[in-house]
Amino acid sequence: MSPAPAHIMLIHRPGLAALGLDSGELARRAAGLPGRTEVRLIEDWRAEQLGPLPEPARIFVVGPGDPPAALTSYRQRLILVDLKNQMPWLAGEPIENALSLVKSVLAEAGIEPERSRIPADIIKQALIIGRSAAARVMASVLDRAGIKYVWAASPDGAQPEGGLQPSLIYQRLVSLNGFAGRFTVRFETGGAAREIKAGAVILCGREARSVPAVSGPVKSVSLADLERTSPSSLLEAATNGKPGSLVFLAGPGQATSTHNMRRIMEQAIRVGQETKAAVYILAPQVKVAAENLERLYGQAREAGIVFLRTPDSGPRRETWPDGRTGFKVFDAASRAELLLKPDLIVWEDALEPASELADWAANLNLGLGPDGFLGPNNVLFLPAATNRRGVMALGPARGTDADETLAAEIAGVLDEVLRLWAVEEVEAGPLVIETGRCASCLTCLRVCPHAALGFTHRPWPDPLACQSCGLCAAACPGRAIKLPGHTFEQGRARLETLLARPRPAGDFVPRLVLFGCRRSAVEAWRAAPKPKQPVDLALMPLPCGGNLDAGLVLQAFQEGADGVMAAVCHDDNCRSQAGGPAARRRVEHLKVVLEAAGLNPERLASITLAPNMGVELGRLVLDFQDRIKTLGSAAA
Numbered sequence: 001m002s003p004a005p006a007h008i009m010l011i012h013r014p015g016l017a018a019l020g021l022d023s024g025e026l027a028r029r030a031a032g033l034p035g036r037t038e039v040r041l042i043e044d045w046r047a048e049q050l051g052p053l054p055e056p057a058r059i060f061v062v063g064p065g066d067p068p069a070a071l072t073s074y075r076q077r078l079i080l081v082d083l084k085n086q087m088p089w090l091a092g093e094p095i096e097n098a099l100s101l102v103k104s105v106l107a108e109a110g111i112e113p114e115r116s117r118i119p120a121d122i123i124k125q126a127l128i129i130g131r132s133a134a135a136r137v138m139a140s141v142l143d144r145a146g147i148k149y150v151w152a153a154s155p156d157g158a159q160p161e162g163g164l165q166p167s168l169i170y171q172r173l174v175s176l177n178g179f180a181g182r183f184t185v186r187f188e189t190g191g192a193a194r195e196i197k198a199g200a201v202i203l204c205g206r207e208a209r210s211v212p213a214v215s216g217p218v219k220s221v222s223l224a225d226l227e228r229t230s231p232s233s234l235l236e237a238a239t240n241g242k243p244g245s246l247v248f249l250a251g252p253g254q255a256t257s258t259h260n261m262r263r264i265m266e267q268a269i270r271v272g273q274e275t276k277a278a279v280y281i282l283a284p285q286v287k288v289a290a291e292n293l294e295r296l297y298g299q300a301r302e303a304g305i306v307f308l309r310t311p312d313s314g315p316r317r318e319t320w321p322d323g324r325t326g327f328k329v330f331d332a333a334s335r336a337e338l339l340l341k342p343d344l345i346v347w348e349d350a351l352e353p354a355s356e357l358a359d360w361a362a363n364l365n366l367g368l369g370p371d372g373f374l375g376p377n378n379v380l381f382l383p384a385a386t387n388r389r390g391v392m393a394l395g396p397a398r399g400t401d402a403d404e405t406l407a408a409e410i411a412g413v414l415d416e417v418l419r420l421w422a423v424e425e426v427e428a429g430p431l432v433i434e435t436g437r438c439a440s441c442l443t444c445l446r447v448c449p450h451a452a453l454g455f456t457h458r459p460w461p462d463p464l465a466c467q468s469c470g471l472c473a474a475a476c477p478g479r480a481i482k483l484p485g486h487t488f489e490q491g492r493a494r495l496e497t498l499l500a501r502p503r504p505a506g507d508f509v510p511r512l513v514l515f516g517c518r519r520s521a522v523e524a525w526r527a528a529p530k531p532k533q534p535v536d537l538a539l540m541p542l543p544c545g546g547n548l549d550a551g552l553v554l555q556a557f558q559e560g561a562d563g564v565m566a567a568v569c570h571d572d573n574c575r576s577q578a579g580g581p582a583a584r585r586r587v588e589h590l591k592v593v594l595e596a597a598g599l600n601p602e603r604l605a606s607i608t609l610a611p612n613m614g615v616e617l618g619r620l621v622l623d624f625q626d627r628i629k630t631l632g633s634a635a636a
Contacts, residue, residue, distance in 0.1 A: 007036035007106065008057045010050065013043055015063025019087055021098055026062070029095075030102055034110075036060070045070035058109065062102060081105045085526050091536035092504040100501045107493035113432045113484045117425045120464065122181040123199040124421050125149060129173065129185075130204030131156070131166065134395025134406055138202055139164045141410055147417060150196050152187060154206065154356070168194065173356075176201065176364040179452065179462035180390025181420055200390050200417050201364075203374060205397030208354040210347075220345040223248075223263055231271040235344055243276040244343035247327065249314070250283035251348060258290035259402030260348055265293075265300045267346070272303045279305050280340060282329060284312045290404075308338070351401045365451040366391065367577065373399035378572050383412040387577060388451050389465050390420060426463035429484070431473070433459060437480035444472035444481060447546075449578040469576040470547030474586070479551075486543050491552045498538040499559040510562040510628035512537045512621070515553070517545045519575065520609045521567035527614030528621075537621060545569060546579035548586050550593075557599065560635065563628040566606045567617070573610060580608060600631055 009030055016023040023041060031039045037057065042049045045068040053059060059074055062081040071078055081102050090097040126142055128135050131153035140163055142149045152173075153166035170187035177184045183201055187194045209222075221234060235244050248264050250256045256264070261283070268279050281300075286307060288294040301307070308315075308329045315327040318339065326341040353372035361368045367387045369377045374393035375386050383405070384392040394400060394409035438458050445453050452465035453472065473481040479488055499511065516522050518541045525539060538561075542548060545568025556564050566587055568580045584606055591601035607620055 007038075007060060007109070008053060009036055009039045009060045009062060009102075011039060011041050012045075012061070012063030013041055015084070016098075019063075019083055019094065019098075021083075021094055023063075025095060026098055026102075029099055030062075033103060033106055036106065060102070060105065060109075062098075079105060079109055086539060088530040089525075089535055089537040089539070090501070091509045091534040092501055096501055100498055104494045104497035107497055108485075108490040111487070111489050111493065113429070113482055113487065115484055116428045118428045118463070120181060120423045120426050122420055122423055123183070123197050125198050126200045126202060126417055127152065127183070127185055127196050127198035128202045128204060129153075130395070130397060131206045132204050132396050133207075134397075134400070134410075135166075135204035136164055137406070138204060138394065138410055138413065141414055142417075145414060145418075147421075150198070152185075152196065156206070168196070170194070173360060173363060176391070179454070179465035180388070181423065181464050183390065199420055200392065200413075202413055203360065203386075203391065203393045203397040204395045205357060205374075205393075206354050207396045208352050209349040210352045219343070220347060222349040223260070223267065223346055224349050226267050226271075226346050227263070230274070231267075231277075232274050235271075235275050235277055243278070245278040245280070245340070246271055246275075246344045246346065247340060247342040248279070248281045248283075249345055249347045250281060251285075251314075251350065255285060255312075256283055256287060256348060256350065257401055258287045258293060259405070260350055261287050262290065262293055262296065264346075264348065265296050265305070268305045269296075269300055269303050272305060277343075280342070281305060281307050282310050282315050282327065282340075283307070284310055284314075290402075351396060351399055353399070354396060357397060360397075364388075364391065366393075367449075369399075371399055373397065376572070376577050378574070378577065380573065380575050382408075384409040385412070385416070387449055389467065390416075392416060420464075423464065428463065429461070430463050430466040430468055431461040432482040432484065433461070434480045434482070437478045439478055439480075441477065443475050443477060447471050447475045447578070447582070449546075449576045467575065469544035469579065470542070471544060471576060471578060471582060474547045474549050474582070483543065483547070486541075486547060488549055488551060491540060491549065492555055494540065495538070495552065495556055495559050499556070499561060504534065504536070507534075508629065508633065509534045509536045510625055510633075511560055512625060512628065513540060513556040513561045513564045514538070514567060514621070515540045515542055515548055515564065516567040516609075517542050517569055517574075517579065519544075520569040520573070520611050520613075521545075521617065523611035524567075524609045524614045524617040527612070528618040529615065531618065531622070533622075535621065535625060544576050544579040545574065546576055546582035548583045550586055550590055553586075553590055553604070554593070557594070557603070557634060562631075562634045563603045563605070563624060565621070565624055566604075567609050568606070570608045570610060599634060602627060603631060603634060 011023055011027050013023040027039050027041050058077045060079050060081055083098055126149040128138055128151040139151050151166045152168040152170050155169055170189045172188040174186040181199045183198045185196045250264055272279050288297050315329050318326045318328050329338050331338045366374055367376055369375055374397050375381050384394045386393055392413045400406050435458055444459050450467050452462050453459050470483040470486055473483045514537055522541050548566050553564055566583050568583045571580045574580050587606040591604055595601045
């Protein structure tokens with residue numbers, strides 16, 4: 001059911017004058033639009049200028065680029081008609097463009113699905129899972145914060161030292177059901193089953209360290225072994241008292257963390273100071289992006305430590321006739337290959353994914369990063385977030401071995417737990433599912449990257465778990481799912497209004513439509529330099545690139561667009577992790593459809609952007625416009 005058409009329009013006269021618009025004419029013409037109750041022309045945002053604003057009304061602000069501070073108390077009912085950012089991208093008569101933007105926002109608001117709020121009913125108990133020092137620290141932090149928790153640990157792995165100990169020992173983590181604030185976790189415990197109710201689940205895992213194979217009589221030790229031992233005694237045993245040489249083997253097969261690079265360089269300097277050995281550090285890259293690490297790198301170089309870069313897979317190994325292992329490494333300084341025959345090899349004991357992590361990912365519907373740890377390689381998911389709200393990973397479950405990183409993860413977990421505990425009400429319908437259209441095909445459950453949909457006789461969204469990305473709505477074959485603010489009907493109304501504007505007279509200016517993710521493309525578009533040549537670009541904001549609707553793209557061409565662009569996040573900078581790939585697949589499919597319909601598929605393009613790529617977006621739009629100019633009007 002659509003909300004009552006109680007609309008008040010506040011037209012900011014100075015804001016419109018700065019855009020070259022006659023505010024009086026716009027107010028007069030807006031007064032005749034359906035669905036509004038009043039139009040007010042105002043000079044500034046003082047209370048006496050605003051006048052009384054009745055509670056049931058929604059308020060449309062026309063003119064400035066951002067909602068004014070004076071309307072903060074009305075923010076839930078505030079709808080901005082952003083003329084400042086959109087007008088420069090629309091060719092044609094300014095007053096017609098401004099009126100079209102006002103009409104499009106009114107049309108979208110007039111068919112907004114109604115939403116209500118319900119109690120959240122949060123279970124205020126956390127569940128820590130794992131046997132590691134990180135789990136113990138997490139438990140102590142929750143204990144000090146006065147947060148109730150259960151700590152479940154498997155019988156294998158090192159016993160956490162000191163203080164608190166696990167309260168539940170389990171053989172297997174079987175399943176995790178429910179959503180943020182109301183999870184049910186099932187364990188096997190010695191032949192029996194145990195269920196734990198929790199509002200948040202914190203996966204800490206157990207430590208597993210890499211052990212590379214170093215064959216032959218050459219002596220090898222782990223970095224941890226060297227830290228606990230005298231390097232002199234190790235080398236003397238390997239070289240019979242001769243100076244010898246020592247190789248630190250860092251990161252074969254994976255990048256070395258800054259924490260481990262610090263350990264390696266500290267031990268290399270120590271070996272150099274205590275022995276006369278030649279010391280080499282072999283690593284795919286030397287990471288120094290941590291406090292004082294670049295200074296430590298300089299100290300190591302001054303101490304005579306030789307750094308040699310290796311392929312990501314590690315250095316090429318050689319076996320000498322005496323059976324000893326060595327390495328063949330290209331030295332950039334001498335531009336030649338060096339043959340290293342060390343007396344002692346120190347291998348980096350890097351964290352590697354424990355065997356349980358793959359099972360956890362499968363049983364708990366979690367994503368694994370490319371390194372095999374929980375959580376994607378995506379800065380937006382730091383410090384401890386996973387693809388499911390309320391489920392967090394840290395320490396060995398995340399691949400974290402640095403104290404400062406672990407501290408940030410634990411602080412992030414505590415913040416998220418406190419945020420969840422503070423939720424009292426949630427929107428009953430972050431999505432609206434029309435049961436008459438739903439065929440129970442479960443496409444929505446399969447495509448949801450956040451595991452935010454439940455199913456009884458029909459799918460239903462969980463208000464806390466749903467992150468309103470809209471991937472399910474775009475993928476639903478029956479259009480049964482509506483994302484308020486971004487429904488198909490609202491998108492069609494916006495397209496129809498913006499593309500019905502009169503075309504400018506004179507030279508052909510292609511009419512373009514940009515479907516853009518609000519977190520990347522829309523931010524880049526706001527920051528983009530305003531075009532210095534005529535551009536006719538209508539913006540269609542998306543909650544996520546994966547919400548790109550094939551029907552709306554085709555609708556854009558039907559309404560008169562000459563070209564359409566889809567602008568989404570880079571794959572590793574997307575909050576849903578699935579938005580970019582889903583959008584690209586849809587674009588490639590639509591190109592086939594366009595070609596079958598007689599339109600050149602070059603009229604449809606997809607690009608990726610970060611929020612700070614405004615200049616790049618402006619260039620890409622102009623390049624696309626030039627391409628469409630060569631193709632001519634789509635209606636021809």
